[in-house]
Each structure stands twice: as structure tokens, then as C-alpha cells.
Amino acid sequence: MKTLRVGLRCDAGARRGVGHLIRCLALGEEFLARDAHVTLLGSVADVDWAARQLANQGIPHHPGPDTPRELVAVAREHQLDVLVLDSYELDPACAGALGAAGIRTLAVVDGDTRGQDADLYLDQNLGASRHAAAHRLLAGTNYALLRREILDRRPAAPRPPTPTARPRVLAFFGGTDAFGAAPPLTRLLLATGQPLDLTVVVARDPIGAELATLRPAPQQTVRTVPPTDTLPNLIAAADLVVSAAGTSTWELCCLGAPAALVCVVDNQHDSYHRVVRAGVAAGLGELTELTASGPAGNSARTSAVRTLRKLLASAEHRAELAARAWAMVDGRGRARVADAVQALVAATAPAGQR
Numbered sequence: 001m002k003t004l005r006v007g008l009r010c011d012a013g014a015r016r017g018v019g020h021l022i023r024c025l026a027l028g029e030e031f032l033a034r035d036a037h038v039t040l041l042g043s044v045a046d047v048d049w050a051a052r053q054l055a056n057q058g059i060p061h062h063p064g065p066d067t068p069r070e071l072v073a074v075a076r077e078h079q080l081d082v083l084v085l086d087s088y089e090l091d092p093a094c095a096g097a098l099g100a101a102g103i104r105t106l107a108v109v110d111g112d113t114r115g116q117d118a119d120l121y122l123d124q125n126l127g128a129s130r131h132a133a134a135h136r137l138l139a140g141t142n143y144a145l146l147r148r149e150i151l152d153r154r155p156a157a158p159r160p161p162t163p164t165a166r167p168r169v170l171a172f173f174g175g176t177d178a179f180g181a182a183p184p185l186t187r188l189l190l191a192t193g194q195p196l197d198l199t200v201v202v203a204r205d206p207i208g209a210e211l212a213t214l215r216p217a218p219q220q221t222v223r224t225v226p227p228t229d230t231l232p233n234l235i236a237a238a239d240l241v242v243s244a245a246g247t248s249t250w251e252l253c254c255l256g257a258p259a260a261l262v263c264v265v266d267n268q269h270d271s272y273h274r275v276v277r278a279g280v281a282a283g284l285g286e287l288t289e290l291t292a293s294g295p296a297g298n299s300a301r302t303s304a305v306r307t308l309r310k311l312l313a314s315a316e317h318r319a320e321l322a323a324r325a326w327a328m329v330d331g332r333g334r335a336r337v338a339d340a341v342q343a344l345v346a347a348t349a350p351a352g353q354r
Contacts, residue, residue, distance in 0.1 A: 004036040007083040018175030019247040026145040049227035068097035144250035144333040158323035161315040167239035172201035194312040195219035245272035256326030258318035
């Protein structure tokens with residue numbers, strides 16, 4: 001049987017963040033475990049942590065063209081059987097051009113296919129809608145793409161309530177914190193007045209400088225750490241995680257972490273509200289509202305502080321969230337996606353290559 005050759009077309013950077021890369025790497029890990037050849041096509045700029053993740057997997061990295069003609073040429077150069085497209089910026093016509101060239105495609109989307117004509121679509125978000133033909137869509141958290149370092153730390157059962165006088169809190173907002181969420185959310189945590197031991201992942205030096213000006217109350221401590229490969233360990237050790245409502249939501253669910261989420265960008269809006277309505281995580285609101293001036297901003301911050309205070313004070317409330325989160329994502333999503341991709345390629349391959 002011919003070795004499957006898989007391409008991952010995604011980008012990461014200080015403004016783009018690393019979410020697209022991280023979920024592509026999770027799928028790449030699964031294909032590597034199945035003895036496939038995996039290549040990344042894209043830009044990984046100014047994000048050392050993300051570059052290390054890529055290098056650690058031994059996945060070769062090449063520039064990723066943005067036009068249909070150029071992408072088809074590169075896919076042929078690398079003799080790809082299938083190309084995973086995970087981008088909000090890539091020309092939507094690329095999927096159709098690849099298909100016409102005999103290269104199968106999986107488009108990873110977040111609610112909007114952007115007009116792509118892919119062979120398969122993956123929307124791993126809770127409550128993903130049927131925006132493509134049912135036989136072409138992998139929809140919902142059963143297909144969440146998670147890295148091996150997350151899967152290896154998934155607990156066998158949900159966390160029991162664990163009362164503590166000073167909860168350990170972890171705050172992180174993506175690989176780059178592109179929207180500067182760490183300072184305002186740290187201020188809200190400190191404004192609860194509750195005892196806490198807070199660790200904040202600081203993605204950029206200006207954010208660290210701003211956090212250094214904050215003055216915790218008695219029995220409150222704040223320490224900062226750079227983006228780290230040990231993040232899953234920090235999540236597992238935390239009594240509460242405060243994070244953005246991006247792709248890391250599904251990592252938190254798989255690990256059964258009690259979490260409070262903030263919506264930091266418009267494309268997180270629908271998923272954020274679905275997760276909060278399902279009781280999988282507590283909702284702190286929209287970052288734009290939490291940082292607004294005037295009565296509206298004051299009201300949003302008061303509500304968020306009230307939510308955080310309840311979480312810090314109640315181990316039972318944290319455990320309820322953690323149990324629902326743990327049940328939501330079982331960690332087998334990437335295997336299901338890889339199965340579907342392999343079935344697609346096998347069904348369309350010449351008889352002698354199946």
C-alpha cells in the first residue's frame with residue numbers, strides 16, 4: 001500500500017495566533033502515528049513556542065502559497081494525496097483547484113466554509129451546524145483535534161470537589177495573546193478580593209510589563225511565565241483556568257479543567273455562547289465589553305468579578321463545570337478525522353494503490 005502523503009496548510013504568527021497550527025499539528029501527529037508522511041505548508045513567524053512544537057514533531061516546513069495555481073503546484077511538488085486547509089485568509093478557490101488536480105482536501109472551518117469546495121469539512125465546535133452536505137461534514141466536539149501531550153494527561157474520571165483555602169488559578173490567552181487579554185482579566189481576578197495563587201502565561205514583553213504594575217491584595221499572589229511546553233501540566237494542577245474561548249477550550253474540556261472563558265475575537269462568539277449555555281465553562285463576557293469605559297463597561301466587569309468570586313469560593317461549582325467539560329470531549333476526535341480522511345483517499349485512489 002502506498003504511503004499516504006498529507007499536507008497541512010496553515011499559518012501562525014503574533015497577530016494570527018497559533019490556534020490553526022496547533023489543531024493541524026494534532027492531526028499531523030495522528031497521521032505520523034499511522035506511518036504517513038506529513039508536511040506543513042505555511043508561515044510560522046515570530047512565535048518561538050510554535051516553531052518548537054513543529055520541530056519537535058519532525059514535520060518539515062515549507063512556505064505556504066496563497067493562490068490556487070501556486071498551491072496546486074506545491075502540492076504536486078510534494079506529491080500530496082490530501083491537503084488540510086485551515087485558514088481564514090487563504091483564497092477559498094484553492095480547495096476547488098486542488099480537487100480538480102486530483103488532490104483531496106479537508107477544510108477545517110469555524111462555522112463558515114468561506115465558499116470552499118472541499119471533499120470534507122471539519123467543524124469541531126460545539127453545536128456545529130450542517131453548513132455542508134451531511135456526508136462531507138465532520139461536525140461537533142467528537143472531532144476535536146488535540147495534541148498527544150493533552151491526550152496523555154486526560155484523567156480517567158472527572159475531578160472531585162477539592163476545597164482549598166487559596167485556589168491555584170492559571171490564566172492564558174492563546175500562544176500570542178494577540179488582543180492583550182491577560183492584563184484586564186488579571187485585574188478582574190484580583191478585584192474579587194478572594195485568596196488565590198495566580199499564574200499568568202505572558203506571551204509578549206509589554207504584557208508582562210503591565211502585569212508587573214499590579215498590586216495583589218493580601219493572600220493573593222501573581223507570577224508570570226512565558227509560553228511553555230508544560231502548559232498541560234499547569235492546567236492539570238490548577239483549581240481554575242481562565243482562558244480565551246478559542247481552540248484551547250477543547251483542550252480544557254479533555255483535561256476536565258474547571259474554566260472561565262472570555263470571548264476575545266468575533267470568530268469565537270458563537271462557540272463561546274454555546275459552551276457557556278451548555279454549562280461546560282463559566283462565561284466572563286466579551287473582551288471588548290470588559291475593557292469598555294462608561295456604565296456598560298462597569299456593568300460587564302462587575303458581572304465578571306461576581307462570576308469569578310463564585311468560582312474561587314466554591315469547589316463544588318468548579319467540580320460541576322469540570323465534570324460537564326470532561327464528558328464533552330473524549331480525546332478520540334483526531335483519530336475519527338484521520339479515519340475519515342483515509343477512507344476518502346482510499347475511495348478515490350486508483351485500484352492498484354488502495
